[in-house]
Amino acid sequence: MRQKNFALIGAAGYIAPRHMKAIAEIKGKLLAALDPSDSVGILDSFFPDADFFVELERFDRHLDRLIREGIPIHFLSVCSPNYLHDSHIRFGLRLGADVICEKPLVLNPWNVDALSEMEYESGKKIYTILQLRWHPSMIDLHNKVSKSRKIRIYDIDLTYLTARGNWYYTSWKGDEEKSGGIATNIGIHFFDVLIWIFGGVKRNVVHLHTHDRAAGYLELERARVRWFLSINEDVFPEEIKRQGKRTYRSLVIDGEEVEFSEGFEELHTLSYRKILHGEGFGIDEVRSSIQLAHDIRNAEPVGFVKPYHPLVETKLSPHPFR
Numbered sequence: 001m002r003q004k005n006f007a008l009i010g011a012a013g014y015i016a017p018r019h020m021k022a023i024a025e026i027k028g029k030l031l032a033a034l035d036p037s038d039s040v041g042i043l044d045s046f047f048p049d050a051d052f053f054v055e056l057e058r059f060d061r062h063l064d065r066l067i068r069e070g071i072p073i074h075f076l077s078v079c080s081p082n083y084l085h086d087s088h089i090r091f092g093l094r095l096g097a098d099v100i101c102e103k104p105l106v107l108n109p110w111n112v113d114a115l116s117e118m119e120y121e122s123g124k125k126i127y128t129i130l131q132l133r134w135h136p137s138m139i140d141l142h143n144k145v146s147k148s149r150k151i152r153i154y155d156i157d158l159t160y161l162t163a164r165g166n167w168y169y170t171s172w173k174g175d176e177e178k179s180g181g182i183a184t185n186i187g188i189h190f191f192d193v194l195i196w197i198f199g200g201v202k203r204n205v206v207h208l209h210t211h212d213r214a215a216g217y218l219e220l221e222r223a224r225v226r227w228f229l230s231i232n233e234d235v236f237p238e239e240i241k242r243q244g245k246r247t248y249r250s251l252v253i254d255g256e257e258v259e260f261s262e263g264f265e266e267l268h269t270l271s272y273r274k275i276l277h278g279e280g281f282g283i284d285e286v287r288s289s290i291q292l293a294h295d296i297r298n299a300e301p302v303g304f305v306k307p308y309h310p311l312v313e314t315k316l317s318p319h320p321f322r
């Protein structure tokens with residue numbers, strides 16, 4: 001396969017190294033990168049020859065010059081803050097590139113419709129990274145449910161805890177208008193994979209939604225889901241605390257734990273490989289999870305109304321900057 005040229009927006013962010021690694025491992029070439037922060041020494045590990053810019057205007061002008069000189073930009077990788085994804089995807093389409101965007105594709109469902117129209121008009125494709133769909137455990141579960149001849153409703157407890165320090169609340173991630181809040185910022189992958197496996201949302205109840213945790217109950221076509229998300233390490237199980245781990249994932253289906261705590265490191269590279277082979281996830285794939293995350297964000301929490309996740313009753317912590 002002919003080598004593909006890439007440009008990347010958001011080079012200084014947490015997720016950017018996974019995209020850089022993926023581009024390198026599929027033998028792509030990163031021609032240019034952009035970030036308002038110049039703390040991008042990670043480029044030396046993958047693409048030391050890539051041109052780097054801190055201003056969108058100069059980045060735009062540079063890419064335009066490359067294209068006029070006959071050097072195409074095949075893909076734009078978007079790793080910028082969530083609230084900028086929509087604008088940067090549009091930039092990529094106007095550039096004449098296909099776009100690979102980190103989750104969430106956008107924050108609001110109406111943005112999906114607008115991007116779909118622009119995608120059609122441009123003739124280019126928008127892909128999103130839904131790496132959990134490529135996790136072997138999730139593929140096995142999807143196959144098991146989809147091939148089952150007997151229609152049954154599964155009972156599920158989803159728990160995702162990932163510790164974050166006070167920096168989180170000062171950054172864009174702590175601003176709900178910019179990140180979409182916890183349900184979007186750390187939960188949307190899990191909502192997507194559950195909808196993919198168990199079908200569309202029939203009922204959505206939010207029990208709790210604060211600065212550091214969110215919880216609720218979902219009825220999907222083939223599952224009843226109690227879910228809990230948090231960035232506060234105080235809610236971690238004692239055994240996880242003793243092990244010094246900063247992340248805890250648990251998916252319990254009908255009383256049995258589904259192991260998916262490992263194997264995340266290579267999923268971005270696999271996602272890129274799939275995109276190159278025409279198997280990437282397009283814009284229509286994200287509609288349901290974006291709608292759900294939006295509805296959770298705007299719902300009025302009902303409090304202790306059963307059925308709710310056991311961790312809903314854990315003691316709330318004060319917001320660090322209130």
